[in-house]
Amino acid sequence: MELQIDIEAPTPVFTQLIEQIKQAVMKNRIHPGDPLPSIRQLANDLALNNKTVAKAYRLLERDSVIQTKGYRGTFIHPDAKTNCAVDLNGWVIGNLTDTIKSFRDRGVTDSEIRIAFSNVMNQREL
Amino acid sequence: MTESIIFYALLTSQLVLMSFYFPRRIHQRMQTAFYTYTPDQYPRLYPKPASYYERLHQNYRLANQLLLILGCSVMMAMLAIDFDLSAKHAQMVPWAIFMIQMMPQLALELAEFKQLKLMRQSDQRTTRKAELSPRRLFDIVPRPLFTVTIIILTVSFVLDAFMNDFNIGFDTSTFYRWLILGLGNMGFALGAWWLIYARKKNPYQSGTERKLQARANISSMLYVSIGMSLFVVISETIDTYELVRLSPAAMSLYCQLIAMASLSTMLNTLRLDRLDFEVYREEPQSA
Incomplete structure (x- = not known):
């Protein structure tokens, strides 16, 4: 191989x-x-x-x-x-898609989502 | 008288073996490779112009012919002056001749390193391949040969100490022989590690061929290690039984065994028909 x-x-x-x-x-x-x-x-x-x-x-x-x-x-x-067969990447994308869709449905703008996402990702204790 | 006959017979054999027999086989191998796998059809194998390789082959042959004449002249001179075989350092004479005889071989090895470096530099491929299986020592080296080498090495250490009444202080010859044997074998171990795990030098070499080359090299190292261990035992026996006039003959025999172990193993294992030369063809140009 x-x-x-x-x-x-x-x-x-x-x-x-x-x-x-x-x-x-x-x-x-x-x-x-x-x-x-x-x-x-x-x-x-x-x-x-x-x-x-x-x-x-x-x-x-x-x-x-x-x-x-x-x-x-x-x-x-x-x-x-x-x-x-487990597609972790697909699972992450699927969950994020659902979450982002629910934010948009409640009227959150894309820039607000990006800033919030970035802030959460940068939290050290996460 | 008998010692002289044995010595000169062995020295003649050394001259023929190292400056005629092996160089002839190596030269024939180089010529066969060069004219069967020509620079036109296998350009990746020849990063330098064809004339360079023709000159290299000629020089190698010429150097060995000159060394054969030189060696015969030295032997004649030794016969003429009635060389004293019991003289201090007399055993270094066949060793020195051996080292000089190995010069063309060394030059060839250096030329090969330069050649592989040029091949790596001229390799424009962006794809790289690797085997998805580990390379392990015993997948490459026959286990019995390795075991025999270790046993003979241990026996030579013990015998050497035994013949010197287990007097192995820092200032004894036994200690220095142990040191030389130990360092020599450590060098072989490092060399084996390098052959198995280091980055390959030939960019076109397949995994199978790399294993074959590693097997040839490591096996020859093991044979040389056995030769070194036996030589220690033999030279110690010569010293113990005061057979000093046999030392030069023993040294000559040792040199020949080393040469046979290394060159013969390499030539027989790495036969041209076992190597894949197709990888050296030019890749077809995409339209």
Whole structure:
């Protein structure tokens, strides 16, 4: 199984990595329990910064597509195939759409929504 | 007399092996690659003009021929002056000859590094590929070879100490031999790590081919490590039993074993028919 990234593509490199690993799981090209290369190895092979690969792995781990087992390395999660189908981004967009629609229905202007959104996002204790 | 015959026979073998046999095989390999995978059809493999490679091949061959003549002359001179095999540092003579014989090889390695650097610089592709599987030491190196190397290294440490009545203080020769062996093997370990995990030098090399190259390099390092360990045991035996006149012969044999372990492993593992040259063809221009 081989990964291929395009450094000039409009999609960020870490997103390309996430999508390709998820696709590989969905298409049964990699299976639960299969080991993945270390962050350093993948970053060296793709001539990328370690942080880029680490970000992709962190997000995949958050989505329970992969799991890190300490010094033994990183593996495909046992429920990876089910978890790949979960579209967190779609869920966020759906919720935000409903919320913004309810604000507009009550007469809140777009600029007021933007300012309020920005203020909430900047709250440190959130 | 017997020691002299053994020494000169081994020195002749060293001269032939290092300045004729291996250079001839390497030259033939370079020529086959150059004329089978030509610069016209495989431009990515040749970042410099074709004439540069022809000159490089010629110079390599010429350098080895000159070194063979030089080596034979040195051997004749040693015979003429009736070289004392028990002289202090006599064993360094075959070592020095070996180091000089390795010069063209070293030059070739440096040329390869420059070549790979130019290949990286001229690589205009925006896509990059990587295998989605971890590279591990034992996926690359045969486990029995690794185990044997460690066992022989341990045995050589213990035997060396045993022959010196376990006198291993900082000022003893045993300590220095341990240090040299330890540092040498640490160097090999670092080299193996670099081969397995570092950024690849050839931008067109596939994952499979990289593993093959790492296997060839690491295996040759393990063979050299075995040779080093055995040499320590043999030289210690020579010292213990006062067979000092055999030291130069032992050194020559050691040099040849090192050369065979490294060059022969590389040449046999990285055969041209096992390498994928298609990646060096020019990509078709999109309309």
